[in-house]
Amino acid sequence: MGRILDRVEACVRAIRARSDLVPEAAVVLGSGLGGFAEQLRPVAAIDYREIPGFPVSTVEGHAGRFLLGSLGGKQIAVMQGRVHYYEGYAMEDVVLPIRVLGRLGAKQVILTNAAGGIGPGLAPGDLMLLTDHIASFVPSPLIGPNEDALGTRFPDMTAVYSPLLREKAKAAAKGLGITLKEGVYLQTTGPAYETPAEVRMFARLGADAVGMSTACEAVAARHSGMEVCGISCITNLAAGLGDSPLSHGEVQTAADRAARDFTRLLLALIAAL
Numbered sequence: 001m002g003r004i005l006d007r008v009e010a011c012v013r014a015i016r017a018r019s020d021l022v023p024e025a026a027v028v029l030g031s032g033l034g035g036f037a038e039q040l041r042p043v044a045a046i047d048y049r050e051i052p053g054f055p056v057s058t059v060e061g062h063a064g065r066f067l068l069g070s071l072g073g074k075q076i077a078v079m080q081g082r083v084h085y086y087e088g089y090a091m092e093d094v095v096l097p098i099r100v101l102g103r104l105g106a107k108q109v110i111l112t113n114a115a116g117g118i119g120p121g122l123a124p125g126d127l128m129l130l131t132d133h134i135a136s137f138v139p140s141p142l143i144g145p146n147e148d149a150l151g152t153r154f155p156d157m158t159a160v161y162s163p164l165l166r167e168k169a170k171a172a173a174k175g176l177g178i179t180l181k182e183g184v185y186l187q188t189t190g191p192a193y194e195t196p197a198e199v200r201m202f203a204r205l206g207a208d209a210v211g212m213s214t215a216c217e218a219v220a221a222r223h224s225g226m227e228v229c230g231i232s233c234i235t236n237l238a239a240g241l242g243d244s245p246l247s248h249g250e251v252q253t254a255a256d257r258a259a260r261d262f263t264r265l266l267l268a269l270i271a272a273l
């Protein structure tokens with residue numbers, strides 16, 4: 001374990017030993033988006049296992065590689081795969097990579113995920129820009145002694161998802177003729193999908209989409225002073241709203257189908273950052 005900052009610094013040193021590229025921005029790729037990484041000609045591709053203390057994913061469809069390179073004239077870091085709280089990692093481990101990205105120099109982070117659609121206007125295959133989130137159903141990643149060198153004890157969460165980055169994402173989507181919906185993302189711990197009663201509750205609480213990642217990462221990123229953009233790929237209607245049971249296979253297939261537009265949108269957004 002040890003102090004968070006020491007762990008973060010150890011990761012930064014291991015990455016720095018492979019490349020001195022300072023990323024201006026970072027992208028965390030969710031389910032099905034691994035192919036985005038092919039757009040990048042990396043100067044370094046580091047397996048998560050090679051970074052000391054870095055959490056390693058156990059989920060199918062989540063490769064674990066840390067890439068540094070340039071794209072659209074920007075120096076960026078790409079996380080191909082992330083870990084989830086349901087894998088058994090402590091929240092502190094789940095968000096460690098976000099803090100590493102910040103410490104490497106990234107000022108902006110784009111978080112992507114697959115999510116179940118709850119809001120009336122959302123259908124499988126839609127891309128949804130996060131306007132806000134509900135993280136109240138998962139433990140805060142900031143619980144524990146505060147690391148003042150990373151951020152303040154009581155960070156403000158009024159505008160987690162940067163209004164400026166949201167405008168840029170919307171402009172990028174418009175320029176590409178891609179429909180970009182907007183809504184509130186709610187994070188659950190998973191790994192079970194929700195029950196229909198839970199989905200009805202989440203709808204009443206104001207959630208438009210539900211997933212098992214991202215909000216905790218956004219909280220850690222804001223704590224570290226990074227600007228955040230979040231985009232969900234709606235892979236299915238949340239439980240009880242469609243007529244078939246949910247499966248990870250269905251989620252992956254839908255994410256793969258939407259990957260082309262998602263990749264185009266990310267490329268345009270990164271170029272516009």
Ligand code: HPA
Nearest residue numbers: 114115116210211212238
């Ligand atoms: N619920 C939770 N997480 C998800 C879903 C869902 O319906 N779809 C993709 N990730």
